[in-house]
Amino acid sequence: MQFQLDPEQREISELARRFAEREIVPRAAEADRNKRFPVEVHERAQQLGLLGVNLPEDVGGGGLGCLELVLVTEALCRGCLGIGTALCVNALATEPIVIAGTPAQRSRYLGRAAQGALASFALTEPGAGSDVAGIRTRAERVQDGYLLSGSKIWISNANLAEFFVVFVKTDVAARHRGMSAFIVPRESEGLSVGSPLGKLGQCAAPTCEVFFDRVFVPEDHRLGDEGAGFALAMKTFDHSRPMVAAFGVGLVERCVDEALAYATQRSSMGRALIEHQAVAHKLAEMRMKLEAARLLTYQSAWLVDEGRPNTVQASIAKAFAADAAMWAATEAVQIFGGMGYSTEYPVEKLFRDAKVLQIYEGTSEIQRNIIAREMQRA
Secondary structure, eight states: OOOSOOHHHHHHHHHHHHHIIIIIHHHHHHHHHHTOOOHHHHHHHHHHTOSSTTSOGGGTSOOOOHHHHHHHHHHHHHHOHHHHHHHHTHHHHHHHHHHHOOHHHIIIIIHHHHTTOOEEEEOOBTTBSSOGGGOOOEEEEETTEEEEEEEEEEEETTTTOSEEEEEEESOGGGGGGGEEEEEEETTOTTEEEOOOOOOSSOTTSOEEEEEEEEEEEEGGGEESSTTOHHHHHHHHHHHHHHHHHHHHHHHHHHHHHHHHHHHHHOEETTEEGGGSHHHHHHHHHHHHHHHHHHHHHHHHHHHHHTTOOOHHHHHHHHHHHHHHHHHHHHHHHHHHGGGGGSTTSTHHHHHHHHGGGGTTTSOHHHHHHHHHHHHHHO
16 A cells, blocks of 8 residues: 555646646636636646546547546645636536447547537536436437426536536436436537526636527437436546545645645734644644545545445545535634635635535535445445
């Protein structure tokens, strides 16, 4: 058992960290304030090979693993969780195609993603978030294809996406066994995207509603068999949750860095803040949670790369990292005191950005349900 990265992994991690310091950190506050994803950052990250690192080589991707994706994600999200999320979440949209796509689907759509095209994973609906099987968007069988009708909400990068991976019901009565997945091009007639939704945090990462008004999708755009959509979504989450856990790891690391620097420089009662035990213990606890979250996240990604089941480990990593991020951001604001509540310092943004980590990609409660369910099966 080795707890170290190989030279190639260290190199890609360092490249992503340098990129984040140079390109993301200086833009983070303005992007958050203006609620704008800086597409120029996407273009530069693409040029450096930081995007699509885990896409197959035969479609133009990096051909690397889930762990390398996690390393890049952690570094970019340390710079800004909003910008980092928008850059990395393409991996969620492309993973169902990696898992279940035909050679033609993989060549066409993964190839576009490898060249820099943005895509969206469209599952959540106004009435179905944690209850995945409760989605109501439908696909009606017609000659040579399907007609999709319904809507999705909180869809990342929807306003920028060139194609969508959409989960629908092909058999409403069958609950989760009636779910299917389709690749839907942006230009499809009847597909429309709403304006980016207002949010508490991660304001630089656009999320929108998507509407389907009898959108025709050819049969050859279905991913896998009819009724296989739920299983595909669950397997996708097993592979994507290490990346989402890395969102949290990156934010916790930024909290540690900001709080440590402030506690070292700021004085109170004649001593640096870090010399007060109450503050020092907060910092020590932050570091402990950072190290634990990172190890859990790396382990869950390593299992994917080894081709081994990771459902429990992915849920543990995602829940722990999300909860650690919210806790660390809260404590960072507390260490900064009144300045932590000010927009002049970055920790109030870290606090706002952190909260949704406990909600999307399966709430912290859902992760605990998954862990408990798998414990019962053991």
